[in-house]
Amino acid sequence: MNDKDLHSHHISQQFNSALDDVKTRMLEMGGIVEKQVADATTAFMNLDTGLAEEVNRGDELVNALEVAIDEECTIILARRQPAASDLRLILSISKVLSDLERMGDEAGKVADSAIKLAELGGLPRSVLEIRHIGDHVGAMVRNALDAFARFDSNMALQVAKEDRAVDLEYGTAMRSLVTYMMEDPRSISSVLQVLWALRSLERIGDHARNIAEHVIYLVKGADVRHADLDEMAATIKDSK
């Protein structure tokens, strides 16, 4: 290796480490958001207002991380001017940050609903739907982040499939809660808190699907936003 090669080798090592660093920080932020989602679900099920307030406080950290890591992405773009797959990685990370931040917001809304439901005295009926959909969506978040960490497009496709399952569960839960409200109109205010929380969880699932789409874009170079599951599966298969 001559001096010039050694120099450019050194530069590219620095670059790789900056890329790895920003990816690691994004995944750490993802871990925090994953915990926010789990805690918000638990706070709702147990009407634990202390835990709900903790989730709300945690949202500030998530917001700050979004801004800080996105700034790192911009600096890498400006200084290193990455091309091809490195460019795609940075752009994907920047978009995942925005999805994670919105998941954090939705977890905060679940926590708000938990606090309001506790103030209203809870519900006479258990709301197992929240536990069930909360756990399902929590697993999607974890798997979407794992798929990103490993650049695993098959795992990403699985997350997109789960999103459809969550949407169906959400529809069933909504119908059962509407029936409940009609049978007991005094429960309307309380049941609405459950509806809002369910809707937020369903959104978190949508954002997990977005992250999965970014993974497929990264690995396969194909933009599968707005593609249906069959098209997505074909993209993954075709470009193998």
Place this chain on the structure above:
Amino acid sequence: MNDKDLHSHHISQQFNSALDDVKTRMLEMGGIVEKQVADATTAFMNLDTGLAEEVNRGDELVNALEVAIDEECTIILARRQPAASDLRLILSISKVLSDLERMGDEAGKVADSAIKLAELGGLPRSVLEIRHIGDHVGAMVRNALDAFARFDSNMALQVAKEDRAVDLEYGTAMRSLVTYMMEDPRSISSVLQVLWALRSLERIGDHARNIAEHVIYLVKGADVRHADLDEMAATIKDSK
């Protein structure tokens, strides 16, 4: 001007025209989304299922535009490797695209609720809240796009202020609709469609605020996501 200068002048002209082109296309997409929001509101008020279905069909165009314009942004980043304010412009455009696409989704949800409400036979009571908040949010979308077109951070601050006003109107409308449901439980299914539509409109306002924040970032270089209105106003004033 010597040959070399002439050449780099030519290159920079090409670059400026690529930047202008992508900005123009994003603003055109914004115009389409603005119309989607207005049409969805009108469809809801008039229970016009034909117009609602038109809004839903339009969503495919919005999705396709997001992907196509974002691809243009990536190509500019890869080929031109812009720095400083040009880099900020491209990154902001890419983020605004995502907000516009989500606004289009929310307009589609308002249209879905209009169709469901029409199937349920409408509401005995007029829902002027939808008209009022729909118009208010429609103006925010228009002003946020105008602020972007003119790089006008004061106008952007105004949009952020309007978002707070919309949130208050939304809260009032929600409470009045919940009271209505309690007084007439047979109306629950119909009123829920109004609640969902209102929530979607409120979200569209949030996305307009996001666009306003991108304008402030562009003009002032300060990331004001998650800043409150006073901090935002101080940022605009300080860096004048």
